Amino acid sequence: MFKSAMLRVLSCLICLLLKACVAEYVSAIGDPRMRRDGLRVAMEGWNFCNEVGDEAPGMGSPRAADCFDLHCQQGTYKPPSLSLSLFLSTYGHGFCFLHAEKGFPTRYNMTHLVTEKDNKLGVGDCFDGVPLTALRDVDLYAVAKELYLGGKCQVEDDPRPWQFWMIMLKNGNLDTAAVLCPENGKKAAPFPPEPRFPCFGPGCMNQPLVFHNYTTLLEPAAGRKGPPTMRGRFFGTYDLDADLCGGLPGKNKNISYYSVTWEKEVGRGSWVFHHYLRTSEKYPWLMLYLRSDATTGLSGGYHYPTRGMSKIIPQSPDFMVRVTLEVKQGGGPKSQFYLMDMGGCWKNDGRPCDGDVTSDVTRYSEMIINPETTAWCAPDNLGVCPPYHTLPDGTRIHRNDTARFPYAAYHVYCSPGNGQHLEEPYNLCDAYSNPQPQEILQILPHPAWGAYGYPTKQGEGWVGDPRTWVLNVGGLSQALYFYQDPGTAPARRQWTSLDVGTEIYVSDVGEVAEWTVSDFDVIVPKQKAV
Ligand SMILES: *[C@@H]1O[C@H](CO)[C@@H](O)[C@H](O)[C@H]1NC(C)=O
Ligand SMILES: *[C@@H]1O[C@H](CO)[C@@H](O)[C@H](O)[C@H]1NC(C)=O
Ligand SMILES: *[C@@H]1O[C@H](CO)[C@@H](O)[C@H](O)[C@H]1NC(C)=O
Ligand SMILES: *[C@@H]1O[C@H](CO)[C@@H](O)[C@H](O)[C@H]1NC(C)=O
Secondary structure, X not given: OHHHXXXXXXXXXXXXXXXXXXXXXXXXXXXXXHOOOOOEEEEEEEOOOOOOOOOOOOOOOOEEEEEEEEEEOOOOOOOOOHHHHHHHHHHHHHHHHHHHHOOOOOOEEEEEOOOHHHHOOOOOOOOOOOOHHHHHOHHHHHHHHHHHHHHHHOEOOOOOOEOOEEEEEEEOOOOXXXXXXXXXXXXXXXXXXXXXXXXXXXXXXXOOEEEEEEEEEEOOOOOOOOOOEEEEEEEEEOOOOOOOOOOXXXXXXXXXXXXXXXXXXXXXXXXXXEXXXXXXXXXXXXXXXXXXXXXXXXEOOEOOOOOOOEOOOOEOOOOEEEEEEEEEEEOOOOEEEEEEEEEEEEOOOOOEOOOOOOOOOEEEEEEEOOOOOOOOOOOOOHHHOOOEEEOOOOOEEEOOOOOOOOHHHEEEEEEOOOOOOOOOOOOEOOOOOOOOOEEEEEEOOOHHHHHHOOOOOOOOOOOOOOEEEEEOHHHHHHHOOOOOOOOOOXXXXXXEEEEEEEEEOOOOOOOEEEEEEEEEEEEEEHHHOO
């Protein structure tokens, strides 16, 4: 009697503990901590205002994917008993791994889901479901191609399917005479070149050459036991006339270059994404990020339907991001390395975006961890500070409160170009680098962010200091200032893109940045997981 009561109490306790520890949080992304062997990764090329503009010759539309399933190959091992066969048919993949561990011969079957023909599709080429309007418009064609590739890579999941990690590559050149980019979402007129907009001449806004090594299996080195390694890669250059005969990375340090290699041991650990980015005289402003984008709807800075990894859209203040980052080379003094870059979209009256580029506003916030990046926000430069800073307890400190405002925590703040009630003095965001108006808040390591797990000192997480971060991105992004029209209900701050990477912002000489990202996850409370 006593014993069974004890057992009941005990089992109740265990239940409660399990609920408390296990059931409270779930991952918002399709591949929590990048552990899934069957990888889903894609790449996209953006021009200055996040469109295509012109396809690079022979490359097709700048969208490509590398997605595959991995199975234990049938028939390589004959189980000695029926129960073992049943076990294997359930846990076959794990067994494939165990089998390899023991040094038995084993084979994996890697089935790629996206062909080279798919990846080379360019404007005018037909594919299943391509809208007629897209066939003659390079910008719309890329959108349709992304959805098509997403369809090939899609993984069914709860509460909705997901498609891929997105490698985003952007060329910062703007040809002010070409009128390819709108001004705050409205049709622009040509204007004379300005130093803040680099361009070597006509064609400077081109898309890159893209080369692809499909993921393959590599057996462990001779004499080593253990599972095989999977490795694949996208790489290339913006210099369309570059002589690549010597192979890349080019010995010629004067050409732009990018590479993302992904690698993982079968059944073990996380994928490691190894990034490399080099600017050049002709391409002094380049961006390379790894993004977790929305799986449906719009993503940050993109006014078209998108595909991605965030099957649940994280919303402030309730989410955390975990990521391991190792910066190997910083990219020079102009490299705005983003430990965390968030992109979302809402209107100035707080309503969600609906695709109307004149009233939608992209909201970005980034923590720049390059210690060479300084605070421009200062008591004598209030126009680039947000109007107020909010402490974790909710207290607001106005930027004119020189004794208390943490100026050193802010690199620069810029206001949306369509804000009607901006507080003086203000500094408007660049009107051309986004399909619609934008608002940007760039912060720096500072004790003000310590409560959210962010770096508090310059140099933390930088070259020589690889770290695994667990960041309260939800809490921080709730506390940050974003503009809204007076008297309007606060926007739901939803972040359709979360990414890590660098923006080498108009380098004076060719600069190199190199870093790895692994173990990425976004965690949300279970009751908010919709
Ligand atoms: C590999 O997997 C694919 C898809 O599951 C299957 O069609 C094919 O027969 C498999 N190949 C081998 C050699 O097992
Ligand atoms: C990777 O792709 C490039 C360009 O297509 C090719 O030259 C190279 O041989 C490939 N490397 C491997 C290891 O397959
Ligand atoms: C790189 O460019 C500089 C200046 O344009 C030139 O002096 C140098 O010879 C070039 N180096 C190579 C390897 O092409
Ligand atoms: C600081 O700004 C607030 C809000 O705009 C204003 O009410 C206050 O008078 C200002 N104080 C000083 C000293 O300028």
